[in-house]
Amino acid sequence: MKAFLAIGVFTLRKLMGRRRVTGLLLLTVLPAIIVALVGKSAGDPEQLTRGLTVGVLLAVAIPVVALVNSSAALGDQRREHLLPYMTLKPLPRSVIVGAVLAGSVLATLAIGGAGVAALWLAGGWVTGSWTVGWPAAVALIVSALSYGAVFIPVGYLFRRGTLIGLIYIFFWEAILASAVPTLATSSLWRIGLAAYLGLLAEPAKEFVDLLGTVQPGVGGAFVKAGVLVVVSVLLTTWLLRSRDQVI
Template sequence: MHGLGPIYRVVLSAIATKARLALLVALGAIAVLLGLAIGSSEPLDRVQSAADMVNGYGLSVLVPVVSLVFASAALGDMTEDNTLVYLWLRPVPRETIATAATLAAATVSLPVVTLPLGLAAALASGGDGGAVVGTVVAAAVCCLAYSGLFTALGLRVKRALAWGITYMLIWEGFVARAGTGSARLSVQAYGRSILAEAADVELRLASIDPIAAVVVPVLVAMVGIALTTRFLHRRDVA
């Protein structure tokens, strides 16, 4: 895709600020401390306890918050400071800009969520391979889906952080937990299902087929890129 690399690097350098990284790495450290605390307490079922921690903090808080912060800034910051016009004027398709921004957000977000959560799962579960692999894969696919959606959100609305947090609290945290049907419209449900399958544990509303649990978040990310492309076509950045 012509022009993808340069735009990707521009967006990556713009969003990966020291302040953002420091704050979000601190959130990841909380997961490690939780994993250490659970592992040290030696619960009766360490794998189940580890999965509950990953589901309750990692997939519900750490992954969406980290993804929101980086993805909403990918094009949102450029919109606010009127520098998006410099990407706009490049002779590249709008879908290239959308793809580069989403990939940049995912590139920064993935290690910030997968590394601490993988370590936390290992500490809490006593090194159970299924729990660790399930945690990393679940966090990665959710992060990718959120990166696509929140990149579009950051371009489309002002105060994207507030809107994103509202979405997480109302939809992901409340409505989508009402039943199986609504859960399928929640990104977290797909990560939760991957984790439950890999770790061989029971998690509420984790009933999505393992293949679909991986494929659907990837499709969601692609939908996010398509929305970002559409918003770029319709937006006046002059």
Template sequence: MYNPTVARLTYRALLGRRRALILGALPALLIVIAVAVRLLNGADDHAATEILGGFALASMVPLVGVIAGTGAIAPEIDDGSIVYLLSKPLDRRTIITTKLLVAIGVTLAFTTLPILLAGFILNGNSQVIAGAFAVAAAVASIAYSAVFLLLGTVSRNAVVFGLVYALVWEALFGSLVPGARALSIQQWSLAIAERIAGPGADITSEVSLPAALILLLVATGLGTWYAARRLGSLTLAGER
């Protein structure tokens, strides 16, 4: 279910100079914010929770997921180059699984490590806040990669729809509207951070941990399955 050639081509596409700069911009901003807050306020658990939860998990992780998830396949479908993969004797589930693993790897690299570093800068991992949000970001990265990879197979406007989801649903409605919170990958992963950090860290999620784990598994599994099915329905002309 993994093909090294497909993986190499996908990594090359995702980590080209232009896309790598875009991917690195938000993590760099997170580190800058963390350093500035630490210099101004000193070690602050509340500031760490607000920045890692309100900016990193709510905005940075889904945006990086959009770039990596859609970028792993949508450009190839749009420009027709996917025809070269589809014409090879490769199972399309293998193509999707390989691209998903690459998207997950890229998303993890550009989210979990910066979040962990920012957390240590902000409060030295007091109350295990840095570690809790890093684990939450890792889990969220898997789900986002699957969802946005699927989006890349079903729409020519995958990036636009992905940004709308990340910025409007996750960052806005997912943080402010009670009903929307229960249908947010951010909130599902936040439940994991809440459990890891414990009650003293002031991390709360609208979703219970068992429900969050089930929803994360369902989103990842269904996203991967339907992306493979959708790719299987494409013609060798690369048409959706």
């Protein structure tokens, strides 16, 4: 447990560098700034808040934050030759992978959580309802787990892991999966969106349509995220063992 905590904290501190966090924070609080500036004058402040939550926070900001953190979590340590120091002691590779994943997810929750909290405050102020942020907070957890699980091994395997992830987010998820509904199941942000919509009493039809063949629901979203985490830990553990990253 001590080793797990030490590696997790080390990963978290590396990912929470000032320059990295500043840029990502600006991205996550952008929807809240827009809501605060124009929400009062909007015809339907609640619809504006939910639209920015789905279209900017869940579809762009949180995926980018999770991608940047997860692709760097293990990839940077490998390229900076820090992995040998983690493996000097006879630690199971699964402990290393689990701790790195935990550190990455916590970093995403911290940065993304600032955006969710800011939008929660701004949305509550312009709508008078303070329930607008809770579904987004749940979706943040699901997205942090899902993207972290997928892009930790991608970042470990590929030097350009972040670029690969950006292509996935802005081309595959935003364009292809939207144009071809059957590809929606390959979209990670739609897992978070499914959790978000599953917590709304009456989700707007245009939001539900974004899911394609994915069904809204919190339980299903967490199950999918959990499966991705298990597969990721098993795969990345195998990669560490097979590539013998102790030199």
